[in-house]
Amino acid sequence: MKFDLSQTEENYLKAIYSLFVVSNKAVSTNKIAEKLATKASSVTDMVKKLSEKELVNYVKYQGVSLTENGREIAIHVIRKHRLWEVFLVRHLGFQWDEVHEVAEQLEHVKSVKLTNSLDAFLDFPRYDPHGDPIPDKEGNFAKRDVAVLSSLKIGQESKIVGIKDSSSEFLKYLDKVEIKLGAAIKVLHKESFDNSMMLWIDKKQISISQQIASNLYVKQQD
Amino acid sequence: MKFDLSQTEENYLKAIYSLFVVSNKAVSTNKIAEKLATKASSVTDMVKKLSEKELVNYVKYQGVSLTENGREIAIHVIRKHRLWEVFLVRHLGFQWDEVHEVAEQLEHVKSVKLTNSLDAFLDFPRYDPHGDPIPDKEGNFAKRDVAVLSSLKIGQESKIVGIKDSSSEFLKYLDKVEIKLGAAIKVLHKESFDNSMMLWIDKKQISISQQIASNLYVKQQD
DNA sequence: AATTTTTTTTAGACAAGTCTAAAAAAAATA
DNA sequence: TATTTTTTTTAGACTTGTCTAAAAAAAATT
Numbered sequence: 001m002k003f004d005l006s007q008t009e010e011n012y013l014k015a016i017y018s019l020f021v022v023s024n025k026a027v028s029t030n031k032i033a034e035k036l037a038t039k040a041s042s043v044t045d046m047v048k049k050l051s052e053k054e055l056v057n058y059v060k061y062q063g064v065s066l067t068e069n070g071r072e073i074a075i076h077v078i079r080k081h082r083l084w085e086v087f088l089v090r091h092l093g094f095q096w097d098e099v100h101e102v103a104e105q106l107e108h109v110k111s112v113k114l115t116n117s118l119d120a121f122l123d124f125p126r127y128d129p130h131g132d133p134i135p136d137k138e139g140n141f142a143k144r145d146v147a148v149l150s151s152l153k154i155g156q157e158s159k160i161v162g163i164k165d166s167s168s169e170f171l172k173y174l175d176k177v178e179i180k181l182g183a184a185i186k187v188l189h190k191e192s193f194d195n196s197m198m199l200w201i202d203k204k205q206i207s208i209s210q211q212i213a214s215n216l217y218v219k220q221q222d
Numbered sequence: 223m224k225f226d227l228s229q230t231e232e233n234y235l236k237a238i239y240s241l242f243v244v245s246n247k248a249v250s251t252n253k254i255a256e257k258l259a260t261k262a263s264s265v266t267d268m269v270k271k272l273s274e275k276e277l278v279n280y281v282k283y284q285g286v287s288l289t290e291n292g293r294e295i296a297i298h299v300i301r302k303h304r305l306w307e308v309f310l311v312r313h314l315g316f317q318w319d320e321v322h323e324v325a326e327q328l329e330h331v332k333s334v335k336l337t338n339s340l341d342a343f344l345d346f347p348r349y350d351p352h353g354d355p356i357p358d359k360e361g362n363f364a365k366r367d368v369a370v371l372s373s374l375k376i377g378q379e380s381k382i383v384g385i386k387d388s389s390s391e392f393l394k395y396l397d398k399v400e401i402k403l404g405a406a407i408k409v410l411h412k413e414s415f416d417n418s419m420m421l422w423i424d425k426k427q428i429s430i431s432q433q434i435a436s437n438l439y440v441k442q443q444d
Numbered sequence: 445a446a447t448t449t450t451t452t453t454t455a456g457a458c459a460a461g462t463c464t465a466a467a468a469a470a471a472a473t474a
Numbered sequence: 475t476a477t478t479t480t481t482t483t484t485a486g487a488c489t490t491g492t493c494t495a496a497a498a499a500a501a502a503t504t
Contacts, residue, residue, distance in 0.1 A: 008491065029452060042492055044453055049490090061452060061499060092339035102333045109327045117314035230461065251482060264462055266483055271460090283469060283482060449502070455495090463488075472479070 003053060003073075007108045010077050011036060012046050013055060016064055017074035026063030072139055076115075079135045081107035082128035083118050089129040090122065096129040096181075097171035131162020131181055131217055149185075150195065150213035157186045160201075162217035170215065177206060185218065225275060225295075229330045232299050233258060234268050235277060238286055239296035248285030294361055298337075301357045303329035304350035305340050311351040312344065318351040318403075319393035353384020353403055353439055371407075372417065372435035379408045382423075384439035392437065399428060407440065 005013075015035045019027040029043040036043070051058040055070035066074060084106040088094040094102070116137060119125075126142040127133055133141040146161055160183045163170065174180075179201060188205065189198040195210035227235075237257045241249040251265040258265070273280040277292035288296060306328040310316040316324070338359060341347075348364040350356055355363040368383055382405045385392065396402075401423060410427065411420040417432035 006490080030450095038491090039493065040452060041454080041494080045491075088336070091343055092336065094335070094339070098335070102331065102336050105331045105333070106328075109324065109331075111324045111327070113316070113320070114310070114314065114324050117316070121313055228460080252480095260461095261463065262482065263464080263484080267461075445504100447502100447504075449500100451498100451500070453496100453498070455497090456493100457495105458491105458493075460490085460492105461488105462490105464486090466483100466485080468481100468483070470479100470481070472477100474475100474477075 003055075004110070005073065008046070009050065009055075010073065010108060012043075012050060013066065013070050013074040014077050016056060016066055017071065017078070020065060026057075026065045028063050032064065075135045075139045077107050079139070080109070080115055082132060082134040083115065083122060083125070085128045085130070086122050086125045086134070087118060095171075095175075097168050097175075099129065100166075127161065129181065130166050131160075146217040146219040148214050149208075149216040149218050150197070150210055152187045152197075152218060154187050154190055157184065158218040159184050160216055161219045164215045164217065173212075177208075178202070178204070179206075179208075179216070225277075226332070227295065230268070231272065231277075232295065232330060234265075234272060235288065235292050235296040236299050238278060238288055239293065239300070242287060248279075248287045250285050254286065297357050297361045299329050301361070302331070302337055304354060304356040305337065305344060305347070307350045307352070308344050308347045308356070309340060317397070319390050319397070321351065322388075349383065351403065352388050353382075368439040368441040370436050371438040371440050372419070372432055374409045374419075374440060376409050376412055379406065380440040381406050382438055383441045386437045386439065395434070399430070400424070400426070401428075401430075401438070 012032070015032050016027050019031050019035060029040045029047065032043045032047075033040040047056060047058050047064050050056045050070065054067055055073065057065045057067055081103045084103045085096075085099045088099045088102060089096055119137070124136070125134055133143075135141050147158075148164070149158075149160070152158060160179065160181055162181070163174070183201050186200040187197060188200060191197070195213075196207055197210075197213050198205065198207045234254070237254050238249050241253050241257060251262045251269065254265045254269075255262040269278060269280050269286050272278045272292065276289055277295065279287045279289055303325045306325045307318075307321045310321045310324060311318055341359070346358070347356055355365075357363050369380075370386070371380075371382070374380060382401065382403055384403070385396070405423050408422040409419060410422060413419070417435075418429055419432075419435050420427065420429045
C-alpha cells in the first residue's frame with residue numbers, strides 16, 4: 001500500500017494534484033510538462049509508470065487524474081512542504097519568499113515520525129506562511145472561509161489570510177507596500193471606474209489596484 | 223568551485239572521509255564498497271567520476287583520498303548531518319538511536335542559509351547527540367580532549383561525552399543500563415583479570431565490561 | 445466532411461548509477 | 475621466484491528519467 005516513491009514521482013503526483021484542483025478535470029500531459037518544466041513525452045512515460053502503480057488513472061489521449069492512493073501521497077507531500085515552510089519562517093528567520101526552494105527539498109524527506117513531531121513542535125499550524133492550508137495527519141485541510149479581497153464591500157472589516165499568486169515578484173511587492181498576512185483591514189472606498197480599493201491596514205491608509213486585491217484572500221474569523 | 227553534487231556523490235565523499243580518518247591512508251575501493259553496501263566495480267566507476275571533478279585523488283589499484291575540495295564538501299555534509307541530529311533530539315523528541323536514518327536524508331538538503339540558520343537556532347552546538355564534534359561554518363571541528371573510559375584510573379572523575387561504536391545495538395544497550403551522554407562518573411574499581419570497571423554514575427553503582435568501557439569517550443572539562 | 449493544426453504518444457537514444465562476469469594487477473604463499 | 479589467492483578494474487548490460495524526431499490521434503478550421 002505504501003510505496004517508496006522517488007522524489008520525481010512525488011513531484012509528478014504533486015503537480016497532477018495541484019492542476020486537478022484548479023480545473024477539476026483530467027489533466028493533460030502538456031500541462032504537467034509545463035508545470036514541471038519538462039517535455040510531454042517524458043510525462044507520458046512517467047504517467048504510465050504511475051498508472052501501473054495505481055497512483056493515477058490514465059487513458060491514452062484523455063489525460064490524468066489521481067487515484068485515492070495517489071491523492072493521499074500528494075497531500076502528504078504538500079503537508080510536509082507547508083510544515084517546513086512554517087518552520088523556516090517562524091524559527092529560522094526566512095522570509096516568506098525565500099522558503100519555497102528549500103521546502104521543495106525538505107518535503108521529500110521520508111519519516112512519519114519526523115513529520116508528525118514537526119507538526120507538534122509547530123503547535124499544529126493550520127496555514128503556511130502564504131496562507132495556504134496545511135493538511136492534518138489524516139489529510140484533511142482546514143476549511144478556509146475566505147474571500148478574495150476584491151469581493152469585499154465598502155465598510156467591511158477583515159483580515160488578510162492568504163495570497164493566490166505566490167510568485168516571488170508578488171511577494172516582494174507585498175513586502176514593499178507592507179501588506180502582511182494577518183493584517184487587519186477595512187474597506188474605505190471602491191473606485192468604480194477601475195475597481196481599485198482604498199483601505200485601512202495597520203493604521204495606514206493605502207490604495208491598491210483590482211489586480212492586487214483579487215490576489216489576496218481575506219477572512220472573518222480565525 | 224562549488225559543484226552541485228548528487229546525493230550519491232556526497233555519500234561517497236562522506237564514506238571516503240570517514241574511512242580515511244581512521245586509517246590515515248588511501249582508502250581501497252573494497253572498503254568503500256563495504257561501507258556503502260555496494261560493489262567494488264560501482265565504486266571504481268564513481269571514483270573515476272569524482273576524480274575528474276577533482277574531488278578525490280585516485281590512482282588505479284592504489285586507493286582513494288580526498289582533495290582539499292572533496293574534504294571541504296565531506297565536512298560540510300557531516301556538519302549538516304550532525305546539526306540535524308541535534309535538532310531532532312532536542313526539539314522533536316527523537317531518541318539518539320532513531321536519528322541517523324532521518325539525518326541521512328536531511329544532510330543532503332542544499333541551502334547555506336538553512337544550515338547556518340539551523341546552527342544559530344540550536345545555539346551553535348559543538349557536539350551531536352552521540353558526542354561527535356560538529357564542524358563550524360569554516361569546517362573546523364571543536365577539539366575534543368577526550369579519552370576512552372577504559373583508560374581512566376581508579377578514583378578519577380569524569381563525564382561521558384561520546385561513543386565510538388554508534389550501532390543501534392550499542393545505543394540500545396546504553397539506554398538499558400541508563401548510561402547517558404553528559405552523565406558524571408567516577409571510577410571505583412578496576413578488575414585486573416578482565417578489566418571490567420565498577421563505577422558511580424548518576425548516584426548508582428554499575429559494573430561494565432572492558433568492551434563497553436573502550437567504546438565510551440569521557441572528558442574532563444567542557 | 446475534408447483538411448489543417450495542435451496535442452499526445454511512440455521509438456530510439458543518452459546520462460547516472462548500478463550490477464555480474466571476466467580480465468588484469470597486486471599481494472600472499474609456497 | 476613461481477604459483478595461488480585476493481583485490482581491483484574493465485566490459486557489457488540494466489534501470490530511471492530524460493530528450494528529440496517522427497507518427498498517430500484529437501481538435502479546430504475551412
